Amino acid sequence: MVSTAMSSLPVLRGAVFCGAQKRKGAEPGDRCRRPAGAGTDHPRYGYCSKHGGNTPTQQAGARMAVARDSAALYGVPRNVDPIDGLMEEYARTMGIVEALEAMVAQLSPSEIWWGVQSIEETEAAASDGGDGSLTPPERKVKSAAAMNLQVRLFNEERDRAVRIAETILKLDLENRRVAIGQSHVAALVQILLSGELGLNEDQRRTAARMLRMMDAQAIEGELVS
Numbered sequence: 001m002v003s004t005a006m007s008s009l010p011v012l013r014g015a016v017f018c019g020a021q022k023r024k025g026a027e028p029g030d031r032c033r034r035p036a037g038a039g040t041d042h043p044r045y046g047y048c049s050k051h052g053g054n055t056p057t058q059q060a061g062a063r064m065a066v067a068r069d070s071a072a073l074y075g076v077p078r079n080v081d082p083i084d085g086l087m088e089e090y091a092r093t094m095g096i097v098e099a100l101e102a103m104v105a106q107l108s109p110s111e112i113w114w115g116v117q118s119i120e121e122t123e124a125a126a127s128d129g130g131d132g133s134l135t136p137p138e139r140k141v142k143s144a145a146a147m148n149l150q151v152r153l154f155n156e157e158r159d160r161a162v163r164i165a166e167t168i169l170k171l172d173l174e175n176r177r178v179a180i181g182q183s184h185v186a187a188l189v190q191i192l193l194s195g196e197l198g199l200n201e202d203q204r205r206t207a208a209r210m211l212r213m214m215d216a217q218a219i220e221g222e223l224v225s
Contacts, residue, residue: 016035016036017032017034018031018032018035018046018047018048018050019031019032020032020047020048020051032047032051034048035048036048037053037062038053039054040054040059042058042059042063045062045066046058046061046065089164090161090164090168093160093161094161097154097157097158097161100150100153101154103150103154104148104150104151112147113145113146114143114146115145115146115147115148115149118142119140119141120139120142
């Protein structure tokens with residue numbers, strides 16, 4: 001009985017065919033055309049059940065392929081601090097705004113206010129002359145007064161950037177991040193001052209120099225007078 005351990009996995013972009021070399025006197029290069037993973041718990045991935053698809057090695061390889069495709073499709077989970085995440089999202093949005101602005105700048109006035117609603121294109125057909133020639137396809141473009149999609153996206157991303165900026169300012173995130181960094185450095189300072197480490201004066205001065213590179217304000221006058 002086929003296991004359902006992978007039945008909940010998303011359908012991604014695995015191979016179409018099994019692709020294993022056929023046996024029993026088959027010519028070299030004669031590959032199995034059954035669906036990839038047919039008869040196994042990893043459909044669309046790896047060999048079919050007739051060519052070792054249910055072996056532990058094939059199952060492990062298929063799982064790795066699914067994980068790799070899932071990461072490419074959905075992104076690998078990241079442990080991101082909420083403050084850093086919001087700042088990163090603002091920077092990403094501003095990058096999109098800049099790219100869309102460059103696209104909008106290349107539009108003509110008519111392209112901004114007149115948008116294509118539909119395009120109909122007929123197929124080439126035999127002419128009535130009976131000489132085998134074809135009537136060229138006809139292309140009909142229907143336009144209407146409407147704001148260009150690029151302009152709309154540009155405006156939407158600008159609004160998004162403003163909302164994120166307002167949130168950042170309202171929460172005072174940059175100062176919070178600085179304060180958190182300073183508290184971390186201050187904690188390191190206290191550790192270095194601890195007698196349990198047994199650091200000599202030169203070692204403490206070297207550590208102080210390194211910590212100043214991280215945040216001068218947090219350690220000013222703490223270690224070296």
